[in-house]
Amino acid sequence: MTQPTAQDQRPGTTKTLLKGIDGAGTVRRTVLPGGLRVVTETLPTVRSAAFGIWVGVGSRDETPVLNGATHYLEHLLFKGTKTRSALDISSALDAVGGEMNAFTAKEYTCYYARVLDRDLPLAVDVVSDMLTSSLVRQEDIDTERDVVLEEIAMTEDDPGDVVHDLFAKVLYGESPLGRPVLGTVDTINALTRDQVYGFYRRRYRPENLVVAAAGNVDHAKVVRQVRRAFESVDALGRAETAPAAPRGGTRALKTAGKVEILDRPTEQAHLVLGMPALARNDDRRWALGVLNAALGGGMSSRLFQEVREKRGLAYSVYSYTSAYADSGLFGIYAGCQPKRVEEVLGICREELAKVAEHGITDEELKRAVGQMSGSTVLGMEDTGSLMSRVGKAELCYGTHLSVDELLGKIAAVTLDDVRSVATEVLGGFRPSLAVIGPVAGKRAARLTEAMQ
Numbered sequence: 461m462t463q464p465t466a467q468d469q470r471p472g473t474t475k476t477l478l479k480g481i482d483g484a485g486t487v488r489r490t491v492l493p494g495g496l497r498v499v500t501e502t503l504p505t506v507r508s509a510a511f512g513i514w515v516g517v518g519s520r521d522e523t524p525v526l527n528g529a530t531h532y533l534e535h536l537l538f539k540g541t542k543t544r545s546a547l548d549i550s551s552a553l554d555a556v557g558g559e560m561n562a563f564t565a566k567e568y569t570c571y572y573a574r575v576l577d578r579d580l581p582l583a584v585d586v587v588s589d590m591l592t593s594s595l596v597r598q599e600d601i602d603t604e605r606d607v608v609l610e611e612i613a614m615t616e617d618d619p620g621d622v623v624h625d626l627f628a629k630v631l632y633g634e635s636p637l638g639r640p641v642l643g644t645v646d647t648i649n650a651l652t653r654d655q656v657y658g659f660y661r662r663r664y665r666p667e668n669l670v671v672a673a674a675g676n677v678d679h680a681k682v683v684r685q686v687r688r689a690f691e692s693v694d695a696l697g698r699a700e701t702a703p704a705a706p707r708g709g710t711r712a713l714k715t716a717g718k719v720e721i722l723d724r725p726t727e728q729a730h731l732v733l734g735m736p737a738l739a740r741n742d743d744r745r746w747a748l749g750v751l752n753a754a755l756g757g758g759m760s761s762r763l764f765q766e767v768r769e770k771r772g773l774a775y776s777v778y779s780y781t782s783a784y785a786d787s788g789l790f791g792i793y794a795g796c797q798p799k800r801v802e803e804v805l806g807i808c809r810e811e812l813a814k815v816a817e818h819g820i821t822d823e824e825l826k827r828a829v830g831q832m833s834g835s836t837v838l839g840m841e842d843t844g845s846l847m848s849r850v851g852k853a854e855l856c857y858g859t860h861l862s863v864d865e866l867l868g869k870i871a872a873v874t875l876d877d878v879r880s881v882a883t884e885v886l887g888g889f890r891p892s893l894a895v896i897g898p899v900a901g902k903r904a905a906r907l908t909e910a911m912q
Contacts, residue, residue, distance in 0.1 A: 465858045466497050474679070477860045487850055487860050488679040495667030496690065498683050499854045501674040501846050509580040509675035510847035511682075512572035513591050514855045516670075517663040519643075520566045520636035520784070528643015529651060529659045531564040532608055536656065537571065538562070539600040541593040544586070552586050560587070564641055567784055568855055574844050577676035581685050584673075588689030591664065596657045605648060612642050619730045619896040620776075620795055622722075627732035627894035630720045631789055666690075672851030675843035718892040719908045721899055729801040729897030733808050734791030735889035738881075740783035740856060746869045747877035748781060748790070748885065753828035754820045754878075755779045755811065756792060760827060762811050763792065773800050773807070785856075790885055798898050802906055809891065809910075816887030819879030832870045837863065 463477055471493045478487040483504050490498045519530050539546045553560045558575035560583075571591055573583040615621050625640045632638030642648075673682045738745055756763040756779025767777045777794040792812070796804045820828070839845050840863065853860045861869070893911050895904075 463859045466491055466854070467858075471495070474683070478862050485862065489854065490679070490683045492666070492683075492687065492690075494690075495665075496669055496671065496686070497854060498671045498673075498679075498686050499850045499860075500672070500677050500679045500682050501850045502677055502679070503675050503843065503846065506676050506843060507577055508574060508843045509577045509583070509673060509677050510572060510574045510843040511580060511583040511587060511673045512570050512671075512847050512851050513587055514670040514672060514851040515569040515571075515591075515664060516567070516668045516855055517569060518565050518567040519639060519641040521663065522636060522639070522659075524634070524639070525647070526651070526655060526659060527639050527647040528608070528641075529656055530569055531642055532604070532648065532651060533596075533656055533660055534562045534564045534569055534571075535604045535608060536596050536600055537590045537594045539604065540595055540597070541589050542595065543593070544589060549586060549590060552582060556582060558583060566637060566641060568852070570848070570851065572844070572847065574847075580673070580675075580677060580682070584682070584685040585689055588671075588686065591669075592690060594660070596653065596660060598653045601651075601653045601656065605651075608642070608648050609645060612645060612648065615642060619724060619726050619728070620793075623730040623732050623793070623894055623896045624791075626720055626722060626896065627734060627791060627892075628789070630718050630892050630894050631734070631736060632787075637784060637787065670851050670855045672847050672854065674846035674850060717890045717911045719911050720894045721904045721907065722894075722896045723898065723900040723904070724896055726897050728795045729798040729895060729899050730793070730795045731801060731805060731808075731893060731895045732791045732793050733805065733812070733891050733893050734789055735885065735891050737781055737788040737790040737885050738783060739786050739788050741785075742783075742788075744877070744881045745783065747873045747881040749832055750825065750828045750870070750873045751815065751820065751878050751882055751886075752779050752781050752790070753831045754824040755815055757828065758831055762815070762824075763794075763808065766807055766811060767794060767804060771803075771807070773797075773804050777804075777808075798903070801895065801897065801899060801903070802910065805893070805907065805910060812886050812891060815882050817883075819875060819882050822875060825873070825875055825878065829870055829873060833867050836866055836870065 464475055469475055469491045471491050474488055474490040476488050480486040483502050486502045488500055517530055522529055538549060553573055556575055556579045558573055560573040562571040571587050573587050575583045629638045671686050738748055755761055763777050767774050774794045774796040779792045782789050792808050794804050
């Protein structure tokens with residue numbers, strides 16, 4: 461049976477999207493009259509509950525002037541509301557042994573709490589209050605600016621993090637996906653209270669929010685609690701706020717063989733080698749996931765064996781994928797001694813070429829399918845993970861897959877599927893490169909020449 465999307469569901473109604481066994485694993489969705497979606501997954505055998513509010517706004521929704529505003533706002537919503545101070549917000553969850561936090565990504569932001577099941581009403585009230593009634597005062601803007609700048613400085617001190625931002629810039633240039641989630645020192649220093657508050661009022665709208673809860677929860681009770689938490693909201697859904705523009709049209713640049721090198725006096729050279737890949741709704745994502753696992757997803761992967769085990773050239777080496785609404789990337793990361801960077805790059809390029817031309821072996825397929833299946837299930841063992849799964853599925857995909865359906869998608873991947881996606885993704889573009897480390901001068905010239 462086709463699963464209804466939120467757009468197909470009449471406001472004020474509830475639909476069961478997945479039926480579990482004895483209630484466990486049952487996923488339900490209620491669409492409230494203002495467009496707010498409430499999704500829950502029930503796990504009655506645990507004593508905890510996780511609650512989160514997912515906002516369909518991330519750094520890719522910012523203009524160049526507003527770069528970093530989404531993450532800045534994430535910080536500010538913890539600073540106080542009409543009824544709670546910053547201390548009230550933190551102490552409320554601390555008093556019951558709960559956990560509360562938030563994170564910002566390129567396409568969404570999430571505010572969440574994990575508590576004992578009996579304390580779920582408190583979590584709903586506190587997180588919803590933060591999201592709907594934050595004051596975003598000038599004094600908070602001024603104080604938190606220094607905190608955000610410290611976070612940027614902390615990230616800049618870790619070249620293993622910065623190199624991924626550099627590689628995104630290589631692939632996406634000055635487009636929103638190519639800009640850092642945290643923003644830059646210049647953009648954060650330039651942001652005003654009116655800009656950040658205006659961004660908050662425009663983007664945090666009911667139709668752009670998904671409320672997710674998982675664990676020992678009762679769907680009807682959660683819906684009632686959310687209704688109460690949102691009933692007096694005047695900061696969301698005002699007539700003067702226009703809907704966010706639909707995403708689409710962002711593509712990785714024609715960057716075949718492009719090289720970006722940031723010379724720094726670090727102990728290691730950090731490199732990311734990669735190319736454009738698949739958007740998140742592409743049906744071939746399962747095959748790409750298996751390919752990623754076989755190439756660089758574990759200790760038995762080709763990259764780990766060739767670079768670390770056989771040659772001892774790097775401590776950390778892996779491959780990864782990032783998928784967005786209309787684009788994606790495939791990358792290989794390695795950190796090594798600067799004098800080894802050319803050798804490591806050569807091995808990585810060689811392994812990419814082999815897989816692009818020949819695919820993977822039957823043994824590698826079985827091992828990768830097993831690895832993906834196991835990590836998928838193990839990643840759902842706590843209520844926080846379950847909440848993230850249903851919240852992200854609703855916000856980003858609009859439909860929900862059961863665990864068995866997920867495992868079935870992975871198990872259905874064939875050698876031909878992997879070979880096809882390897883040929884198209886890994887063989888369709890000449891890879892590009894981002895490097896951070898002491899690699900200036902002749903070494904930088906040789907790296908650039910090797911990529912041509």
